[in-house]
Amino acid sequence: DAxxxxxxxxxxxxxxxEVTLRCKPISGHDYLFWYRQTMMRGLELLIYFNNNVPIDxxxxxxxxxxxxxxxxxxxTLKIQPSEPRDSAVYFCASSFGTSGRNEQFFGxxxxxxxx
Amino acid sequence: xxxxxxxxxxxxxxxxxxxxxxCTSSSIFNTWLWYKQDxxxxxxxxxxxxxxxxxxxxxxxxxxxGITRKDSFLNISASIPSDVGIYFCAGQLSGHSxxxxxxxxxxxxxxxx
Numbered sequence: 524d525a526x527x528x529x530x531x532x533x534x535x536x537x538x539x540x541e542v543t544l545r546c547k548p549i550s551g552h553d554y555l556f557w558y559r560q561t562m563m564r565g566l567e568l569l570i571y572f573n574n575n576v577p578i579d580x581x582x583x584x585x586x587x588x589x590x591x592x593x594x595x596x597x598x599t600l601k602i603q604p605s606e607p608r609d610s611a612v613y614f615c616a617s618s619f620g621t622s623g624r625n626e627q628f629f630g631x632x633x634x635x636x637x638x
Numbered sequence: 639x640x641x642x643x644x645x646x647x648x649x650x651x652x653x654x655x656x657x658x659x660x661c662t663s664s665s666i667f668n669t670w671l672w673y674k675q676d677x678x679x680x681x682x683x684x685x686x687x688x689x690x691x692x693x694x695x696x697x698x699x700x701x702x703x704g705i706t707r708k709d710s711f712l713n714i715s716a717s718i719p720s721d722v723g724i725y726f727c728a729g730q731l732s733g734h735s736x737x738x739x740x741x742x743x744x745x746x747x748x749x750x751x
Binding site for chain 2: 527554556565566568571573579614616618620624625626627628629630631632
C-alpha cells in the first residue's frame with residue numbers, strides 16, 4: 524500500500540517567492556496533519572483537517588501560511604511570501620481517526636530552504 | 639501545545655546493549671505513541687499505547703503506558719546498528735476533542751558495532 528506522498532522532496536527558493544507543498548494522504552484516512560520540524564523547535568503541528576475541513580489552525584505561524592484540502596486525496600500548504608526563517612522540513616501525516624485510534628502516518632517530508 | 643519531556647536527549651551505546659528512554663508530561667494523556675526517524679525521512683510509527691498500564695512489544699521494542707497516564711517508556715533490547723536514529727514520543731491529551739498529538743524533542747540513539 525502506498526503511504527503518505529509528499530512533493531517536492533526538496534525545495535530551494537528565494538525570499539519573497541511563493542512556495543506550495545503538496546500531500547496525498549493514505550487512501551481512506553479521514554484526518555490530515557501538516558507539521559514543521561526544525562532543530563530549535565522540534566515537530567510543531569501547523570494545521571489539521573477532518574474530512575477535508577480545517578479543524579485547528581492555531582499552529583499556523585502567520586498569515587503568510589495557508590493550507591487547503593479540496594478533496595480527500597489532496598492537500599496543499601502554501602507560503603506567500605516566503606522568508607528565510609521558514610526554512611525547515613515540512614511533514615504531512617494522515618490517520619483514520621474515526622477508528623478511535625490516533626496512529627498518524629507520516630510522509631517523507633519536504634525540505635524547504637529559503638535563501 | 640503541551641510539551642513532553644523526553645530523556646535522555648542522546649545516547650551512545652555499543653551493539654548488543656539494551657536501551658531505555660522515557661517521556662513525561664504534567665498532564666494526563668490518553669494515548670502514547672513512539673516513533674523512529676531516520677535521517678532524511680519522516681517519523682515511522684513503532685508502537686501505539688491506549689490504556690494505562692498497557693505493555694506492548696514489537697520485536698525487540700517494548701513500550702509501556704505509565705499507570706499515572708503521565709509517562710511512557712520505550713526499551714530496545716540487544717541493540718543493533720540499524721537502531722540508529724531519533725526516537726520520538728507523542729501523546730494525545732486526555733479529554734482533548736481533536737486528534738492533535740504533542741511530540742517530545744526526541745532521543746538521538748547512536749550504536750557502535
